[in-house]
Amino acid sequence: MLDRMKEDIDMVLEMDPAAKNRMEVFITCSGLHAIWSHLIAHKLYKKKFTTSARIISQMSRFFTGIEIHPGAQVGRRLFIDHGMGTVIGETCRIGDNVTIYQGVTLGGTGKEEQKRHPDIDDNVLIAAGAKVLGNIRIHENSKIGANSVVLKDVPRDATVVGIPGYVVKQAGEKVKNARDLNHTDLPDPILDMIHGLEDEIKDFRHEVRNEVENGSHI
Structure with missing residues (x-):
């Protein structure tokens, strides 16, 4: 356990530019506290x-804001950076050298039984707010x-964005016919509904105008 703790502290010092020394990391790094x-x-x-x-899992959640189900299998050098709101499900398996940012959910869809959560292979990075489900x-x-x-x-060496996620790069090359890698263009269902209502109102006004111009009564 002590060797694992030392390895994890060294990993944070290497990856987090805000980390100044081992004592600071040991005392203040909530991601490490959640993993340990x-x-x-x-x-x-x-x-x-x-x-x-x-009980230990829930106590850790209370103090760190990170929920890892005791059944989850976690590899070495898992880096949970700014981990508030991170959730890792019971049947999730995580490899080595994985990086997870805040607000990430490795969860289920509610449709599976037994194996309900994702497997995350080595050297994967999951950015803030991402949901990997099923x-x-x-x-x-x-x-x-x-x-x-x-x-x-998701295939190896790929970059995925969007809702639902789609591959935009693989092995460093942009995937043909993939949409632009622009997070501001993610779908917004509420905005789409508003635009649809605006179109219906425009159509209705156009019909009313035509009726009035043709001398019809509404």
């Missing part, structure tokens, strides 16, 4: 002490854009 608590909870979970495991696999070296909703497998 999870390692204890996971051992209890595997030994069937599920209630104790859930029994799917994010293959190694892939990147999930901020606020994306991913519902299908």
